[in-house]
Amino acid sequence: MLFFEARRTRLSGTATPSPLNLYQLRRTCSTCSLSELCLPMGLESGDMQRLEELVALRGPVNEGDHLFRVGDPLRVLYAVRGGFFKSYLVEANGREQVLGFHLPGELIGLDAIWPEQHQCNAVALNTASVCELPYAGLSDLGRQVPGLQHSMLRLLSKELALSHSLAGDYSAEERVAGFLLSLSSRMKARGHSETHLTLAMSRRDIANYLRLATETVSRVFSRFEQDGLVSVDRREVMLRDLEKLGQIGRCFTVG
Amino acid sequence: MLFFEARRTRLSGTATPSPLNLYQLRRTCSTCSLSELCLPMGLESGDMQRLEELVALRGPVNEGDHLFRVGDPLRVLYAVRGGFFKSYLVEANGREQVLGFHLPGELIGLDAIWPEQHQCNAVALNTASVCELPYAGLSDLGRQVPGLQHSMLRLLSKELALSHSLAGDYSAEERVAGFLLSLSSRMKARGHSETHLTLAMSRRDIANYLRLATETVSRVFSRFEQDGLVSVDRREVMLRDLEKLGQIGRCFTVG
DNA sequence: GGCCCGCATTGACCTGAATCAGGTTTCCCG
DNA sequence: CGGGAAACCTGATTCAGGTCAATGCGGGCC
Known part of the structure; x- marks a missing residue:
């Protein structure tokens, strides 16, 4: 029931000064497919299989349910199977900032890859279902398969790209x-x-x-x-x- | 003598449609200190020393000189010793987009961490000098010292944060x-x-x-x-x- | 069914910043 | 030294998008 009026009050108006909030700046949206994570970086089929073995299914996620919230430790990455998610931030003054939407087939949670704590909230927009990828296992695998590390970096760098596209002065x-x-x-x-x-x-x-x-x-x-x-x-x-x-x-x- | 008028022509006007340009989206600015790279991630002194051994000095950089351009392979990261740099992109239509400024003590080149090709141009704003950190050595070291990997991720994630701060609708x-x-x-x-x-x-x-x-x-x-x-x-x-x-x-x- | 609440649309109006059109200063180079 | 091109500043005007306000619409709930 929070965050209704999400508009920013302008400086000139009756601005409520919000203190500096670091989290407010760490706006990350993770819109990447699972296959993108594995396939293009040339994982060998053995590694692929080991990756798949890590995946766990999870029961249905109801509209309004959160996958994680700011500050939660990074336990798993989520691959969306069905439904839509959005990730967002609540700024110090209570205003909401939507960071991205996540469609079926995409990966959520990369925002937390460092420092292994989630930097945003992720909530289901409708009834949804997800797979869970335990980060510990992924991390182990990453140490053995350099390609996976690179995939992560690549996805992060793609995030960066996406975030930049919102920064421009577009009409x-x-x-x-x-x-x-x-x-x-x-x-x-x-x-x-x-x-x-x-x-x-x-x-x-x-x-x-x-x-x-x-x-x-x-x-x-x-x-x-x-x-x-x-x-x-x-x-x-x-x-x-x-x-x-x-x-x-x-x-x-x-x- | 390029990029004089860098303004965006509005949709309504006599807009010159610029084709989709992926690079245009990969706007990265690397404003992070060298010490930040090494110190906070708890590198042991031995590792620190090995890092320092990699550093090579480089002759003066004149105003207008480029450290690298879009598409150049990632050979070294640069630590600014003196002078200012800016990183920028030239969009398909010839307009320039400034991504960031780099002050003495900061690191330039992280934008290229994947796919090991520079995604932007970096140019000296005045007479400057830099240190070079060979990426290959850094990469080797990173494999042995997980903290370094994390530092990189951390810096990238900081980039992301910074880029987001430009995205908001600020006056x-x-x-x-x-x-x-x-x-x-x-x-x-x-x-x-x-x-x-x-x-x-x-x-x-x-x-x-x-x-x-x-x-x-x-x-x-x-x-x-x-x-x-x-x-x-x-x-x-x-x-x-x-x-x-x-x-x-x-x-x-x-x- | 009828009420209510939140979402969505539309119009009237206002405002911040872009644009246009000067002007001055600084600096480079012949 | 003088011409010219940048860089910088300032004012007038325009315009995209925000704000305010009114209305319509659909869905849940008693």
């Missing part, structure tokens, strides 16, 4: 288009339709993530719909003109 | 104040005055880094001066009220 339309395309390509990579999206997150989460006002997100959706780029019905979104969307939002599209 | 004043404070605290950490700064970078570089217009940076400087927060004379800046600056710019201040 609202670029941001929204890029967001939609990113979801689209990630869904496609998992074998889903690339044109039909069901957004699991609210407009507010999207806006917060993109650092826009919810009203702006709404308006951009409407404008896109008017221009025939998309069809929107509540949280069902149909991408009608990937080409044009790409022209607008290319800056956001990370693999 | 021009917050950005500028934070920028000054960041320089101040970094200079102080190296034993310099924390109130008297000599900016090695142009207003344009600052603006580009903070994602503002140069005019805005200028105006904020003037406003701060009027309010008695700073005294500015060209590139000489005197911080007169750290307290108030801190209230304004706290969000930026990373260790």
Whole structure:
């Protein structure tokens, strides 16, 4: 029931000065597939198998359940099997900051790789299920298989890339288009339709993530719909003109 | 003679569509001290010594000289001894994007830790000198000393933090104040005055880094001066009220 | 069913920063 | 020394997006 108004009060207004918060700065979103972790770095099949043996299934995760919270020790990495997650931070003044969304097939928890403590919260946006990868085992394996270490670094470096893409001064339309395309390509990579999206997150989460006002997100959706780029019905979104969307939002599209 | 007007043309205007550029997204700035790399992770003195043995001095670096460019293989990491550097990217359309500034005592080149190729350019802002840390040796050492690996991860994760601090929707004043404070605290950490700064970078570089217009940076400087927060004379800046600056710019201040 | 609450959309308005258009100073180089 | 190009500052204007406010809509719950 916390974090409703997530807007930042401007300096000029009745700003409530928030003290320096280091955690506030460690915004990490881990959007990487399990196969990405293993396959491209040339793990041998033996190693792959040993990795797979580590994986444990876990019961269903209900909407609103947390996988972990800021400060929790890094026990396992999570691979999303079904459902959506979001990771977020609560800043000192109670405002929420959405760091990223996590789709089926992606990995959550890398933000904690150092100092082995989670730097953000991860919560299910709808009923979901996950696999658990015990970090200790992963770490042991990493010592024997240098490729795994590199994979980790690679993923971290990809995080860095992704976070940078949010830093640029992009217009609202670029941001929204890029967001939609990113979801689209990630869904496609998992074998889903690339044109039909069901957004699991609210407009507010999207806006917060993109650092826009919810009203702006709404308006951009409407404008896109008017221009025939998309069809929107509540949280069902149909991408009608990937080409044009790409022209607008290319800056956001990370693999 | 490249990259003069680095402004982003807005979508609505006569936007020149720039194709997707992956490198554009991998914006990395490596602002970390050498001692930070070694000391806090509890390297034993023997290991420290072996690290020091790797270090090689290098002749003077002239203003405008590049340490490396995008795509160069990662041969060495650089520790700045004197002078300032900036790291930047040239986007597909020729616009420049400043990623960070590097002060004496800091480490440059971590952006390339994976895939061992530099992801940005690093150039001297004035006459400078550096030490070189051969990466191969560092890497060998890292295999024997797990703490070093962790240090690397830690630094990367710090990069991530820093990059995130630029992502928030901060006002021009917050950005500028934070920028000054960041320089101040970094200079102080190296034993310099924390109130008297000599900016090695142009207003344009600052603006580009903070994602503002140069005019805005200028105006904020003037406003701060009027309010008695700073005294500015060209590139000489005197911080007169750290307290108030801190209230304004706290969000930026990373260790 | 009817109430209520939270989400979403839309319009009117405001504001911070970009843009445009000067101007001055500094410094480089012939 | 003088010309010219940067760098820097300042004011006027514009505009994207935030803020405020009103309304619609769907779903849970008594």
